[in-house]
Amino acid sequence: MSETLEKPLTASFETFLGYQLRRLSAAAMADLADALAEEGLSPTLATVLLIIETNPGETQARIGRALSIKRANIAPMIAKLEEEGLIRKSGTDGRSFALYCTAKGTATARRAEKVMRARERKVFGALSSEETKLFLSMIERARSAL
Amino acid sequence: MSETLEKPLTASFETFLGYQLRRLSAAAMADLADALAEEGLSPTLATVLLIIETNPGETQARIGRALSIKRANIAPMIAKLEEEGLIRKSGTDGRSFALYCTAKGTATARRAEKVMRARERKVFGALSSEETKLFLSMIERARSAL
DNA sequence: TATTGTTATACTCTATAACTATA
DNA sequence: TATAGTTATAGAGTATAACAATA
Numbered sequence: 001m002s003e004t005l006e007k008p009l010t011a012s013f014e015t016f017l018g019y020q021l022r023r024l025s026a027a028a029m030a031d032l033a034d035a036l037a038e039e040g041l042s043p044t045l046a047t048v049l050l051i052i053e054t055n056p057g058e059t060q061a062r063i064g065r066a067l068s069i070k071r072a073n074i075a076p077m078i079a080k081l082e083e084e085g086l087i088r089k090s091g092t093d094g095r096s097f098a099l100y101c102t103a104k105g106t107a108t109a110r111r112a113e114k115v116m117r118a119r120e121r122k123v124f125g126a127l128s129s130e131e132t133k134l135f136l137s138m139i140e141r142a143r144s145a146l
Numbered sequence: 147m148s149e150t151l152e153k154p155l156t157a158s159f160e161t162f163l164g165y166q167l168r169r170l171s172a173a174a175m176a177d178l179a180d181a182l183a184e185e186g187l188s189p190t191l192a193t194v195l196l197i198i199e200t201n202p203g204e205t206q207a208r209i210g211r212a213l214s215i216k217r218a219n220i221a222p223m224i225a226k227l228e229e230e231g232l233i234r235k236s237g238t239d240g241r242s243f244a245l246y247c248t249a250k251g252t253a254t255a256r257r258a259e260k261v262m263r264a265r266e267r268k269v270f271g272a273l274s275s276e277e278t279k280l281f282l283s284m285i286e287r288a289r290s291a292l
Numbered sequence: 293t294a295t296t297g298t299t300a301t302a303c304t305c306t307a308t309a310a311c312t313a314t315a
Numbered sequence: 316t317a318t319a320g321t322t323a324t325a326g327a328g329t330a331t332a333a334c335a336a337t338a
Binding site: 006008009010011012013015016017018019020021022023024025026027028029031032043047050051054055058062063065066068113116117119120122123124125126127131132134135136138139140141142143145146 | 152154155156157158159161162163164165166167168169170171172173174175177178189193196197200201204208209211212214259262263265266268269270271272273277278280281282284285286287288289291292
Binding site: 172176205206207217218220221222224225239240241242243 | 330
């Protein structure tokens, strides 16, 4: 255990918000994925389930647009949530379905939301509410520049 | 073009920094990937090339640790950069290699760095230097909570 | 014509496990 | 024993293209 401290490597992108953001986002995602594994959900699947629970009767096209998930990619997610008995489709339109959580899906969504909230507190709990507000406003400004 | 405004869907995670961060990071990544495509590099490959250019003679294990890329994942990246004539390996240790940019690799790294800097300005240029500093400090605090 | 859902396919990034060679 | 590099493999997540059915 000589524990030689490793000389840190330098790089210009270390000072880039884009890079640091990406690193933090990846680490937080992995942490959340671990925590959600006990519910059998990935972070993305959890957001899909939660938004259906909060907005019953919406179509998967609208849900996809709200989460920036393409139709082609959300189709198998919806199929998986249905297979697992978490949501059900109720044909209304002939070419689309109204989506609803089952009782099991609602219970899972509530637990997943608790997990997400707990991780949010764990990672960002040290920030003041002032800082949190500023953080969100900066994210919003950055997104509007894209 | 009746442009009916789509009713926004609600979800508790919309107020989570973790979620907004992920969305911003994904969008910024896609934007950067587009811009780097003309150099034939992905964002991750660009960071690997750049860190080799700034730290000549390092091994891929140390580079991987600096970027949080696993040995198993960085091996094919190094191989690709070498195939394209951007870096070269110089055996030193018997079980590892010192990595160096070729002239072509250095030129590509410089251009890639310009592209990254331009995108950084585009996305985060509206933030004041005070805000940028605070943003970085918040990211650092969040990362230390993981 | 435009939209919805679907399938096929490919790419990027990440993760684990197992192997060889060397320190 | 620990480390470096490599290969195989799997899993998320995302992207485009094409298709049938419906609006």
